[in-house]
Amino acid sequence: MPSQVAMVRPNVTIKLVGAIHDMTETVRIALDAMGGDNGPPVVVAGAALALQRHPTCQFIFCGDQAKIAPLLDGNAALKQVSRIVHTEVAVKMDDKPSQALRMGRRTSSMWLAIEAVKKGEADIAISAGNTGALMAMSKICLRTLPHVERPAIAAVWPTLRGESIVLDVGASIGADAQHLVSMAIMGAAMANIVLNLPRPKVGLLNVGVEEIKGLEEVKAASRILQDANLPGLDYRGFVEGDDIGKGTVDVVVTEGFTGNIALKTAEGTARQIAHYLREAMAGDWMSRIGYLFARKAFAALRTKMDPRRSNGGVFLGLDGIVLKSHGGTDAFGYAGAIDAGFALANNGFLAKIRDQLAQSMEQHLAELATPAVPDAGTIS
Amino acid sequence: MPSQVAMVRPNVTIKLVGAIHDMTETVRIALDAMGGDNGPPVVVAGAALALQRHPTCQFIFCGDQAKIAPLLDGNAALKQVSRIVHTEVAVKMDDKPSQALRMGRRTSSMWLAIEAVKKGEADIAISAGNTGALMAMSKICLRTLPHVERPAIAAVWPTLRGESIVLDVGASIGADAQHLVSMAIMGAAMANIVLNLPRPKVGLLNVGVEEIKGLEEVKAASRILQDANLPGLDYRGFVEGDDIGKGTVDVVVTEGFTGNIALKTAEGTARQIAHYLREAMAGDWMSRIGYLFARKAFAALRTKMDPRRSNGGVFLGLDGIVLKSHGGTDAFGYAGAIDAGFALANNGFLAKIRDQLAQSMEQHLAELATPAVPDAGTIS
Numbered sequence: 001m002p003s004q005v006a007m008v009r010p011n012v013t014i015k016l017v018g019a020i021h022d023m024t025e026t027v028r029i030a031l032d033a034m035g036g037d038n039g040p041p042v043v044v045a046g047a048a049l050a051l052q053r054h055p056t057c058q059f060i061f062c063g064d065q066a067k068i069a070p071l072l073d074g075n076a077a078l079k080q081v082s083r084i085v086h087t088e089v090a091v092k093m094d095d096k097p098s099q100a101l102r103m104g105r106r107t108s109s110m111w112l113a114i115e116a117v118k119k120g121e122a123d124i125a126i127s128a129g130n131t132g133a134l135m136a137m138s139k140i141c142l143r144t145l146p147h148v149e150r151p152a153i154a155a156v157w158p159t160l161r162g163e164s165i166v167l168d169v170g171a172s173i174g175a176d177a178q179h180l181v182s183m184a185i186m187g188a189a190m191a192n193i194v195l196n197l198p199r200p201k202v203g204l205l206n207v208g209v210e211e212i213k214g215l216e217e218v219k220a221a222s223r224i225l226q227d228a229n230l231p232g233l234d235y236r237g238f239v240e241g242d243d244i245g246k247g248t249v250d251v252v253v254t255e256g257f258t259g260n261i262a263l264k265t266a267e268g269t270a271r272q273i274a275h276y277l278r279e280a281m282a283g284d285w286m287s288r289i290g291y292l293f294a295r296k297a298f299a300a301l302r303t304k305m306d307p308r309r310s311n312g313g314v315f316l317g318l319d320g321i322v323l324k325s326h327g328g329t330d331a332f333g334y335a336g337a338i339d340a341g342f343a344l345a346n347n348g349f350l351a352k353i354r355d356q357l358a359q360s361m362e363q364h365l366a367e368l369a370t371p372a373v374p375d376a377g378t379i380s
Numbered sequence: 381m382p383s384q385v386a387m388v389r390p391n392v393t394i395k396l397v398g399a400i401h402d403m404t405e406t407v408r409i410a411l412d413a414m415g416g417d418n419g420p421p422v423v424v425a426g427a428a429l430a431l432q433r434h435p436t437c438q439f440i441f442c443g444d445q446a447k448i449a450p451l452l453d454g455n456a457a458l459k460q461v462s463r464i465v466h467t468e469v470a471v472k473m474d475d476k477p478s479q480a481l482r483m484g485r486r487t488s489s490m491w492l493a494i495e496a497v498k499k500g501e502a503d504i505a506i507s508a509g510n511t512g513a514l515m516a517m518s519k520i521c522l523r524t525l526p527h528v529e530r531p532a533i534a535a536v537w538p539t540l541r542g543e544s545i546v547l548d549v550g551a552s553i554g555a556d557a558q559h560l561v562s563m564a565i566m567g568a569a570m571a572n573i574v575l576n577l578p579r580p581k582v583g584l585l586n587v588g589v590e591e592i593k594g595l596e597e598v599k600a601a602s603r604i605l606q607d608a609n610l611p612g613l614d615y616r617g618f619v620e621g622d623d624i625g626k627g628t629v630d631v632v633v634t635e636g637f638t639g640n641i642a643l644k645t646a647e648g649t650a651r652q653i654a655h656y657l658r659e660a661m662a663g664d665w666m667s668r669i670g671y672l673f674a675r676k677a678f679a680a681l682r683t684k685m686d687p688r689r690s691n692g693g694v695f696l697g698l699d700g701i702v703l704k705s706h707g708g709t710d711a712f713g714y715a716g717a718i719d720a721g722f723a724l725a726n727n728g729f730l731a732k733i734r735d736q737l738a739q740s741m742e743q744h745l746a747e748l749a750t751p752a753v754p755d756a757g758t759i760s
Contacts, residue, residue, distance in 0.1 A: 158652075159652070160652055160655055170587055173587070173594065173595055174595070205641060207550055207553065207636070207637055207640040207641065214553065214637075215553055215554070215637060240640075240641070240644050241640065241641040241642065241643065241644025241645035241646075241647070241648060242644040242645065242647050242648030242651070243648065244645055244648055245645070245648030245649050245651065245652040246648060246651075246652075254641075256587070257587055257594075257595060257638065258637065258638050258641050260587040260620075260621065261585060261587065261620070261621040261634075261638050261641070261642050262621065262641050262642060262645040263621065264620050264621025264622040265621035265622065265624055265625070265642040265645050265646050265649075266621075266645050266646065266648075266649040267621070267622050268621060268622030268623065268624055268625030268626060268646075269625050269645075269646040269649040269650055269653075270649055270653060271622070271625065271626075272538075272539070272540055272625040272626075273649075273650060273653045273654075274653075275540055276681055276684055277657070277681060280674075280677035280678070280680055280681045281674060281677055283676070283677050283680070284676065284677075286673050286674065286676060286677075287673070287674040287676065287677035289670075289673045289674075290669075290670040290671065290672070290673030290674025290675070290677065291670065291674060292670070293666050293667070293669045293670030293673060294660075294661060294666065294667040294669075294670025294671060294674065295670070296663075296664065296666060296667065297660035297661055297663050297664075297666075297667035297670065298660070300660055300663070301656055301657060301660045304656055
């Protein structure tokens with residue numbers, strides 16, 4: 001189920017890799033070895049797990065050599081495809097972004113991982129560190145793509161129909177109509193690549209499906225998307241909170257405050273129900289026997305609900321791929337984030353998203369320049 | 381689990397009634413018989429169910445006599461404690477609030493139910509109709525309480541620790557700091573009464589617990605609540621989406637857009653997991669046998685997750701009690717809303733909330749008038 005900012009699932013990864021690319025192509029991954037609640041032990045163990053699944057990975061570990069090297073010494077296969085970029089500076093989990101930039105710009109393990117992407121030494125950077133700091137550094141180091149004002153964080157959300165992309169789950173607070181429209185385009189481009197959908201269905205998150213409801217900026221974005229009828233996405237109007245889990249659309253667009261709260265509320269609800277279920281099964285002896293008989297089914301359910309299986313929020317709109325892993329994850333979860341990063345890099349994600357953005361935004365801008373009856377496209 | 385705008389649970393009702401009041405006291409309930417997806421059959425059957433549990437109830441059915449009377453004829457006990465206020469005008473589920481007011485002010489079944497409260501003929505009004513119309517009519521007919529600018533809709537949300545009050549789940553979009561503060565006070569007053577807590581713990585919903593995060597108005601409200609140190613509530617700072625289900629605080633305050641999306645996202649997640657669970661249990665024969673053994677546990681879980689058990693969003697801040705039942709509910713769910721309404725009316729909810737609001741707001745206003753160091757109360 002939904003985890004913090006952490007949604008791309010390994011199975012998506014594997015599907016894509018098999019379908020599109022040659023497995024022998026090298027993917028170079030820069031890791032902020034000091035990021036996350038657990039630092040190098042989890043990052044190195046996660047990389048070791050991911051390497052077993054993707055033998056063409058190469059790693060750059062950014063961080064304290066004295067802590068990373070002994071861990072690599074314990075794994076010859078991993079050590080062979082890895083190098084360390086040493087620094088003693090690390091961003092703390094509770095640093096404010098401004099603090100992180102002041103202390104760690106150009107010097108911290110987080111910055112060095114992002115910079116490896118900037119310099120073309122890595123195809124993707126991954127950090128389990130502080131989200132605000134990671135976004136601030138990514139923006140400064142990598143810059144945004146043409147036509148993008150602000151980046152967004154996209155999560156892959158498991159639904160009853162498969163998976164959907166939800167954005168923004170916490171990059172920035174508030175969004176004007178234009179930002180919502182560019183998120184719709186970016187989210188659709190990601191769904192095109194990650195979920196392999198030629199023309200993803202896109203919805204704007206709102207409090208009701210009636211035209212009259214909602215924030216002014218959401219209504220304005222809806223009119224723009226309706227009028228534009230972009231080739232890269234199939235705009236379906238407003239969706240509500242319960243439509244996310246239903247999988248009503250492939251891409252759910254909202255500003256970062258609401259998106260983050262929706263994501264964490266879903267996560268909390270999933271944990272709550274898991275708790276109820278455990279409690280119910282530990283009740284009388286009949287239930288316990290029932291649990292024993294059905295334990296295979298429960299194991300499958302547990303796997304389905306394991307947040308570690310969907311670990312990795314993708315930063316969209318930057319001129320480079322950065323992935324945020326859950327700060328509190330273990331090696332299994334961290335390997336899931338690497339899986340997701342591997343798939344994105346291996347499928348030319350950045351080039352494709354840049355192309356689709358340019359194409360959609362140019363059409364969108366051309367249409368903006370064309371005078372239209374203001375309310376013609378209001379949806380019902 | 382959380383349902384649309386529908387959270388007050390019957391068990392709370394019963395506990396309160398037993399603890400505080402004489403069961404022989406009459407509670408007069410005005411019902412919008414035409415509201416909801418199913419209209420009179422569900423409303424009348426729901427009232428019949430509720431009457432069995434609360435024999436001191438009396439009902440005013442507002443709506444089409446030709447449709448209500450035959451249903452009452454089938455239940456002598458209910459007929460004896462009921463009267464019909466006839467009207468052929470009914471607000472439609474998809475009417476805009478402005479439309480509903482134009483067509484149904486003073487004439488619709490919804491208006492007449494609210495007006496019965498205004499006139500002192502009923503202690504509470506319940507409608508399963510269109511939320512926007514019900515709120516618009518309630519505001520015009522009943523007016524807001526002193527010190528309240530805008531009403532809010534409060535839901536009782538089941539949590540791992542018991543129950544919490546979450547508001548606003550959809551009365552209005554956006555909230556300035558002052559509105560957030562008055563919602564904190566109203567929510568705490570409701571928690572005091574409904575959850576029987578002398579000084580409820582209150583949190584503001586935000587995207588992070590760090591001081592730097594969040595919307596300006598949420599941060600400003602936090603400073604006010606921190607500085608004020610009100611007697612009626614224990615302000616605990618920011619909470620995140622996953623804190624709702626955990627029950628970290630007793631009252632979660634947010635503006636209506638985010639609150640509605642959080643509520644519906646939780647509802648969608650609950651349905652999604654229930655679906656996974658059914659699927660898992662219908663798998664191989666071992667799972668099916670396990671299900672048979674544990675069926676008592678599953679029945680208990682189903683009851684716990686039944687949204688009909690927590691049916692009723694309470695409109696807070698009005699000079700009268702109005703309850704919104706889920707539009708698509710059945711008689712069992714509608715009876716749950718009546719249960720909740722019965723408890724509120726039977727416990728002098730309105731008088732208590734008015735007192736607590738006055739007390740808290742007067743202190744709050746007195747403190748606002750006292751000069752203070754602007755940033756002294758910033759929380760960490």
